[in-house]
Amino acid sequence: MKFSSFLKDRIAYTAVYIISTCAIILIMYLTLIINRLEFPINNIFYAFLVSIVFYIIFIMYDYYRNKSFYNQLNSILNSEKDLDYILNIGSPNNFEQAMFKKVLLKLYKLSGDKTIKYEEAHKQYMYFVNQWVHQMKTPVSVINLLLQEQVSEGQKEVFESISEENEKLAHGLDMMLYNARLNGFNLDFNVESFDIISIAREVINDNKKSMIRHHIFPKINTNKEISVQTDRKWIYFVINQIVINAIKYSKSDSEESKLITFEVSEEASKTTLSISDQGIGIPKEDLSRVFNAFFTGKNGRKTSESTGMGMYLAKKVCDNLGHGLLVKSTEGFGTTFSIVFHKGKNIFNL
Structure with missing residues (x-):
């Protein structure tokens, strides 16, 4: 005073x-x-x-x-x-x-x-969420296996529709599980060095049915291995979320094929993985709020599928990993998300 x-x-x-x-x-x-x-x-x-x-x-x-x-x-x-x-x-x-x-x-x-009381209640809630998500994933997997059995030609369209909705359910459960785990990020974290392209291929393989269904095809513009230091499981979630969004906003009723392009650039201080689509793009006025929680924007309001949480969680994961997550887009021409892996310093925010 x-x-x-x-x-x-x-x-x-x-x-x-x-x-x-x-x-x-x-x-x-x-x-x-x-x-x-x-x-x-x-x-x-x-x-x-x-x-x-x-x-x-x-x-x-x-x-x-x-x-x-x-x-x-x-x-x-x-x-x-x-x-x-x-x-x-x-x-x-x-x-x-x-x-x-x-x-x-x-x-x-x-x-x-009071803090101890609320923390205990929060732990119990998170435990319940994790258990519930794991229990719900079992019937989703069973449904997926049943849908892979041979069906008659007349039933094919119906079963494909069920399969698509089942994929959405599985993705929603995964997002809920990752959101719950994000609160204890430092307890579920393992840094290792591995080829980032291998993760991209894994994501492509896991989404191949959806890509084929909507005539969207992946293209990887590199043949060499490019190692980065990060957490494999968490970076898979980020790349998978970007690819799912690319499919969601690239699909159309026409038979025209579109690409999702994966490109890696290396510099002395960083490695950048860019994922580009040929979708509807993001309006200029929405670009600055893409990573906000629950923000669906102009495109999200066109479909009930958008929750506004996917890219928010991806950004949070990248922040915790110490990576950058950038977005560029031109409405009507597509969107590019770039994950920036920095080199040579302790970048992980534990």
Whole structure:
């Protein structure tokens, strides 16, 4: 607390002190006049001045006596540290400060108890979500196996439609599972060096039915292995999400074939995997909000399939991995998402 702020808090005390001092001097002066005793007026002003000097000295002493306590309170307000910093507050200089410290410690304890309670409830909820998703994935897999059996020509279209909806259900469950795991990212994280193109091929293979169904074909513009350091499972989720979006916004009712292109560029400080589609593109006004949670944009409102969470989760994963995730798009001509793998420094945000 600054000295000026300290004085402002004591304006009322100062006013009462000056008024009471003036009242006492006035009473004494009137008493002398009534008793017809002479008393030099200069002595009155001198007494008033001495009284004010003593008051100023006391105010300064009181401020510097409590300055350390005020500074610690100010540090707590401006600190970005956690609540444990409150425990380091210094010894109080009076009963008021002692009560204030007790209030802070009580609030800290209540806050800590509530935090523990909510964390426990959150853990139980996350456990339930994980168990539920795994249980739901079993019937999805069974349905997928049944759909692979031979069916008559008349049933083919119906079964293909069921298969497509089953794929959407499986993707939704995966997204929910990854969202639940994201809260404990540092507990589910393993950095290794591997060929990023192998992950791209794995994603392509897992989405080949959907690509064939919508006449969309992958193209990888490199034949060599390009190693990056990242977490295999999490980066698979990011690439898979980009590919699923590319398929979703590239498909059309016509028989025209379209491409999803994978391209890798290497520089001294980074490796970039770019995934480009030939879809409807993203409107310019929506580009800056692509990675916002629940943002579906102009394109998303055209279909009920969009949740607005896919690219948000992909961005969160890339941030935690220390990778960049960029987007470029021209409406009507397609979209390019680029994953930037930085080199030569500790980039993982654990």
